[in-house]
Amino acid sequence: SSQVLFVVVFLIGFGMSHPKPGCRYPPSQWCRSLEIAIECKVQKQCMEMNAIRPNQTVPPVSVTLYYESLCPACRVFMSEQLFPTWTMLQDIMTVTLVPYGNAKELLSANSPFTCQHGEPECRGNMIEACIIHLTGHSALHVIYCMASAANVLDAAEPCLELYAPSVSWSSVVSCVRGALGYQLMHSNAVMTRALNPAHTHIPWVTFNGEYTEENEDKAMSSLYHLVCQLYKVRNLTSPKALRHAFT
Template sequence: MKMRLLLPLLLAIWISAPFGYCSLPTSSCLQPPAKWCSSLDSAVQCGVLKQCLESDFRRSRQTEEPVQVGLYYESLCPGCRKFLTEMLFPTYLLLDIMSVTLVPYGNAQETPVAQKYTYECQHGKQECLGNMIETCIMNMTDMAFPIIFCMESSADVIGSAESCLKVYAPDLSMDKVMSCVNGDMGMQLMHQNALQTKALNPPHQYVPWITINGVHTEDLQEKAMSSLFTLVCSMYKGTKPAACGGSQKLHYKSYCHNE
């Protein structure tokens, strides 16, 4: 099952539940949340058939390319964590007209050593580890975004990785992720993050650094930080979803500058 199907489903369940509380699956539901819409049987058993069908129907009616939102960030940067958890992920849940690219690297420095690379991160070795874990997760499961949200919203970003995996990707073990982190695959994936970050035009000056459809301007950054929801709705060229008729706005600013 694709992540895109699950996220609007979970939001729909939360919205439809009394007083905004998330309703529990039925007692016959033996699947983790990531599997609820994987088959007709599991959707019925977990009592979410209606939401699964509605989510799939909304996606099938899209005629235009989604708005592409790129986030260049660091795993332990407070401003990055705040934007990802309080603005980017909630907007992605609400709007199925946007796609998200996450690039965890930010203000890190890459040094080539004997045909390999070493990394120095703005917030220390733990941030380099967090960047690498999240990079490997993105390469290993299509449930990466909710896992990363789970990690970044935790008091302990790295320490929460294993429990977040168990919730959203129970088939992916922490041992497998760490094999990627400590192996050539993780290094090559991080090298690609470094190249992608260094290729930004204009060059990034701080993180979170946001691109919309591959473009960064201070105006777009300001609008994304003020209300990404409103920005995505305004830039989508297709028929606006019903959610865009609302007036949701979230405001804050916090940056980690490139020193």
């Protein structure tokens, strides 16, 4: 097909006309899945190629992650599944981040939130909520950078400077210290409390606004495959069959 030819020509252009040692797949399959791309050491090229050509009449798959800034499992999912998959499939998926998780909203003015991993996590949640609000499309890059760093809080400022240089760190600090930060966290609290079924753990992932244990299990092992599968299902309900999504 024309897509296979494009894949081969693209990868040859990167000097990758032969599989790397340990790669069991021909060039036409290298961008078929995240796992194959990693095995064949062409993940960067597949990401840059953004090989999916979406059917513009089909709405993207909506992925919402309910998480906490210092949650180890959340950070692993963010860095190993969510960000790489979004980088490759952003034309057919949207991502919403809701930093709150197992936090509790209190009536106390001095300490309006308590968090599973203590005050630093509450601060991290609010920093990330402010960054998400202020940076728009660059938010996922910044949050991924923080999640994959050795220290989430220490990484916030340099990650912001790297991926959203037009947004000043002082604006984030103002958000965190002012009313806006608390408003954003309250909104996240409301969204999290409204989950049906209610969340029992984090990370908690919904697809197109719905949660199923089966989909979450699939997301933890191969979010890439799941998003492609869900997009195909949406496409099959449209007048045109899916032509360019990976199988």
